[in-house]
Amino acid sequence: xxxxxxxxxxxxxxxxxxxxxxxxxxxxxxxxxxxxxxxxxxxxxxxxxxxxxxxxxxxxxxxxxxxxxxxxxxxxxxxxxxxxxxxxxxxxxxxxxxxxxxxxxxxxxxx
Amino acid sequence: xxxxxxxxxxxxxxxxxxxxxxxxxxxxxxxxxxxxxxxxxxxxxxxxxxxxxxxxxxxxxxxxxxxxxxxxxxxxxxxxxxxxxxxxxxxxxxxxxxxxxxxxxxxxxxxxxxx
Numbered sequence: 001x002x003x004x005x006x007x008x009x010x011x012x013x014x015x016x017x018x019x020x021x022x023x024x025x026x027x028x029x030x031x032x033x034x035x036x037x038x039x040x041x042x043x044x045x046x047x048x049x050x051x052x053x054x055x056x057x058x059x060x061x062x063x064x065x066x067x068x069x070x071x072x073x074x075x076x077x078x079x080x081x082x083x084x085x086x087x088x089x090x091x092x093x094x095x096x097x098x099x100x101x102x103x104x105x106x107x108x109x110x111x
Numbered sequence: 112x113x114x115x116x117x118x119x120x121x122x123x124x125x126x127x128x129x130x131x132x133x134x135x136x137x138x139x140x141x142x143x144x145x146x147x148x149x150x151x152x153x154x155x156x157x158x159x160x161x162x163x164x165x166x167x168x169x170x171x172x173x174x175x176x177x178x179x180x181x182x183x184x185x186x187x188x189x190x191x192x193x194x195x196x197x198x199x200x201x202x203x204x205x206x207x208x209x210x211x212x213x214x215x216x217x218x219x220x221x222x223x224x225x226x
Contacts, residue, residue, distance in 0.1 A: 103153035
């Protein structure tokens, strides 16, 4: 069974700091990797996707992928209280393109 | 207007009752999904459909059934609700025909309480 593991947290960081969220996956054939943000009581929304090894930057967000070590991470620079949410890692593999979601990491950014 | 809508947004029902959760989308996507979310357990796939004539079971389909009435509509039924089906239910869509083909677009969710 394909597994996606995340530390449930909460991860607490001060405003302005870098928040680092990590995710590991079990299927070495995984092809696509996603980070979704979910505010309490709301639906998940995509913030980053990454498909090849290395870093991908989008504003304050950087996704990092290391397929050899089977992990993907999300860095949030200059964290803001509005970044406080649960971050879900999702991974797809095979030909169905159906993601497997991790359980999510709760991030708290305190002023 | 929201691209993916779900009705009802909240529902309280009793054990043994049959209920239906509905999902509609205006995104024109072929693929639709039903997930449930429980505290600490993340999103788990119940059923998915790649087109009107294609229905597939997900990770936790027992106790659920679905109907894909049209490309834009995908309904989830609980034939005889039980308390452990209390959860937050999300409908989602995706479009294989674009560069972001694996991105899931979620509806606002239905909060279901089974007494």
